Amino acid sequence: MKAALGAYFDAMNAGDTAKLKSMFSDDAMIEDPFGTPLRTSNAFFDRLATVKLNFKILAVTAPAMPTAAAAVNLTTPHGTLTVIELFTFKPEGNISSLKAYWGSDDRKQ
Amino acid sequence: MKAALGAYFDAMNAGDTAKLKSMFSDDAMIEDPFGTPLRTSNAFFDRLATVKLNFKILAVTAPAMPTAAAAVNLTTPHGTLTVIELFTFKPEGNISSLKAYWGSDDRKQ
Numbered sequence: 001m002k003a004a005l006g007a008y009f010d011a012m013n014a015g016d017t018a019k020l021k022s023m024f025s026d027d028a029m030i031e032d033p034f035g036t037p038l039r040t041s042n043a044f045f046d047r048l049a050t051v052k053l054n055f056k057i058l059a060v061t062a063p064a065m066p067t068a069a070a071a072v073n074l075t076t077p078h079g080t081l082t083v084i085e086l087f088t089f090k091p092e093g094n095i096s097s098l099k100a101y102w103g104s105d106d107r108k109q
Numbered sequence: 110m111k112a113a114l115g116a117y118f119d120a121m122n123a124g125d126t127a128k129l130k131s132m133f134s135d136d137a138m139i140e141d142p143f144g145t146p147l148r149t150s151n152a153f154f155d156r157l158a159t160v161k162l163n164f165k166i167l168a169v170t171a172p173a174m175p176t177a178a179a180a181v182n183l184t185t186p187h188g189t190l191t192v193i194e195l196f197t198f199k200p201e202g203n204i205s206s207l208k209a210y211w212g213s214d215d216r217k218q
Contacts, residue, residue, distance in 0.1 A: 002214070035174035058168050059180040061193045061211045065144035069193035069210040071168040071180030084170045084178035084193060086210070101178040101195070102170045105111070 001068040001089060002060050008087075008095070009055040009072065017049045025094045032100035041098075052077060066091070082106045110177040110198060111169050117196075117204070118164040118181065126158045134203045141209035150207075161186060175200070191215045 004023070011019040024041035031038050039047075058071040066089040074081045083102040090096045113132070120128040133150035140147050148156075167180040175198040183190045192211040199205045 034172045034176065059182075059191050059193065061180075061191050061215045063143045063210050063212045067143065067210065069180075071170075071178075071193060073168075082168050082170050084168065084180060084195075086193075086195070101172050101176065103172045106170045 001062040001066070001087075004089070004093065004095070005060050005068050005070050005087065006057075009057060009070070012053055012055050015049070015052065017045050020045045023095055024098075025090045025092075025096045028094070028096050028098070030098045030100075032098065033103065034099050034101045041095075058082075080108045082108075110171040110175070110196075113198070113202065113204070114169050114177055114179050114196065115166075118166060118179070121162055121164050124158070124161065126154050129154045132204055133207075134199045134201075134205045137203070137205050137207070139207045139209075141207065142212065143208050143210045150204075167191075189217045191217075 008023055011023065021042055028041040029038040030041055030044045032044070054075040056073045058073060060068065060070045062068045068087045069084065071084045074083050081102060083100050083106070086099045087095050088097045117132055120132065130151055137150040138147040139150055139153045141153070163184040165182045167182060169177065169179045171177045177196045178193065180193045183192050190211060192209050192215070195208045196204050197206045
């Protein structure tokens with residue numbers, strides 16, 4: 001699971017939309033930020049495809065359950081942001097859900 | 110919410126069981142680690158009261174929802190551990206749930 005998170009953030013930093021989509025199950029849903037409407041992973045990564053993002057991992061943990069969590073510093077064209085993300089996995093190993101915990105207060109200029 | 114998390118980890122580091130209990134709602138439940146049975150916050154902190162713990166905050170984020178997340182390094186008498194924790198809050202401001210995401214793989218000797 002930790003290896004999958006490493007691969008996920010590598011693909012994010014490379015802007016590799018096809019790879020990102022392939023890492024998620026067909027029915028995967030993304031809630032980013034937490035508290036906003038769910039989007040399908042395909043819609044989410046299509047929307048991100050034109051934005052240059054850089055993720056730096058601060059911490060990754062993997063409970064015994066099919067889940068993992070990461071704290072990251074995200075640099076966007078508009079500034080940097082601290083985000084904590086929760087991932088769940090299908091038995092086959094692809095990601096079935098992603099919830100990103102951050103708020104406007106977590107932005108730094 | 111971020112201030113509440115700072116106060117929570119300060120009370121953890123001080124071993125202040127009474128303060129910790131007072132920060133949680135009467136019906137608060139704790140799942141630590143995620144995937145194990147829920148415990149009441151009172152039972153959880155009674156059990157921790159004899160263990161010397163030190164938390165160092167790596168990252169804290171606060172979505173617009175009544176929730177917050179933290180990544181911490183935890184030092185125990187048995188070693189160190191990276192943990193990601195999710196908190197939810199009552200409208201009155203006390204903590205209503207805590208889920209701690211970590212696994213045996215997140216221990217360092």
